[in-house]
Amino acid sequence: AGKSVDMVWLAKQGVEVVGVELVPEAVEAFFWEQSLSSRVRSDGPLEIHAAEELPITLIRGDLFDLKPTHVSGVSWVYDRASLVALPADMRARYGAHLQALTAPGTEMLLLTFEYDPERMEGPPFAVLPEEVERVLPQWHFETLQLQDLPVPDHLLAGGLEQWQQRISRGVRRSAP
Numbered sequence: 001a002g003k004s005v006d007m008v009w010l011a012k013q014g015v016e017v018v019g020v021e022l023v024p025e026a027v028e029a030f031f032w033e034q035s036l037s038s039r040v041r042s043d044g045p046l047e048i049h050a051a052e053e054l055p056i057t058l059i060r061g062d063l064f065d066l067k068p069t070h071v072s073g074v075s076w077v078y079d080r081a082s083l084v085a086l087p088a089d090m091r092a093r094y095g096a097h098l099q100a101l102t103a104p105g106t107e108m109l110l111l112t113f114e115y116d117p118e119r120m121e122g123p124p125f126a127v128l129p130e131e132v133e134r135v136l137p138q139w140h141f142e143t144l145q146l147q148d149l150p151v152p153d154h155l156l157a158g159g160l161e162q163w164q165q166r167i168s169r170g171v172r173r174s175a176p
Contacts, residue, residue, distance in 0.1 A: 001058055003030040004080060011054040018071055019058045027060045046070070064097055071101050077108040083135070084113050084124040091127070095135035104174040108139065114146075115163035120155060129166070141170040 001007060001019025003026050011017050021027050027049055031038050036056070038049040046061035048070075059070060063082070077098070086094055112127040120126075132141060145167045151160050 001030070002026050002081065003033060005034070006078065006080065007056050007058075008034055008054065010078075011051075011056045014055075015076075016055040017057070018074060019056070020063050020066060021058060021060055022062060024060055027058055030058060043070070064093070066097075066101060068101055074102070075106055077102065077106060079108060079110045081111070081124065083110065083132070084122070084127050087122075087125065088131075091131065091135040095137070098136065099138050099172070102172050104172055106172040108141075108170040108172070110141065110168045110170055112166045112168070113149075113163055114166060115160060120158055120160045126163075129168075132168070136170070138174075139170040139172050141168040143168050 001021040002023075004019070007017045007019050007030075021030075027047075030036075031049065031051070036051045036053050038051050038058075040050075041048050045065045046059050049058045049060060051057070059066065083091060083094060110132070112132065113124050114128055115126045117126045129141070129143070132139075143166055145165075147165055147167075149163055149165050151163055155163075
């Protein structure tokens with residue numbers, strides 16, 4: 001979840017938001033930057049931060065420690081930077097865990113990046129549609145938009161000349 005202002009926008013639209021963030025400083029910064037107060041409780045290795053002003057719960061900890069009870073009732077997943085942040089050897093584990101956390105019919109908005117992996121190792125990592133199908137076989141995705149993005153200066157300096165962002169909408173099926 002990071003410090004994504006998307007969570008605030010969604011909450012202001014009436015959506016109950018549950019985000020997951022590994023970095024403690026990002027959780028603290030989110031609440032501070034958004035001028036939100038929170039109630040905090042521990043649940044095993046996770047810290048649950050519930051905003052008092054908006055329907056936002058930010059769970060601080062490792063996504064792989066998340067249990068279905070933490071996200072019961074979730075009908076939408078917004079993967080803005082999770083899959084592309086993981087090295088290739090962790091993506092299949094992520095897919096299996098996401099399947100364990102979601103029910104058939106759950107929908108997802110997935111943002112991935114595409115570029116020549118010979119030019120940059122990541123993160124963010126290049127994740128092509130074929131890999132999405134491999135690591136998330138229980139989901140059916142359709143591309144909503146594929147767009148060229150300006151390459152940030154720090155990536156240009158590292159040798160990346162072009163990249164694209166793919167925005168896909170997916171629905172979890174009951175079986176792969």
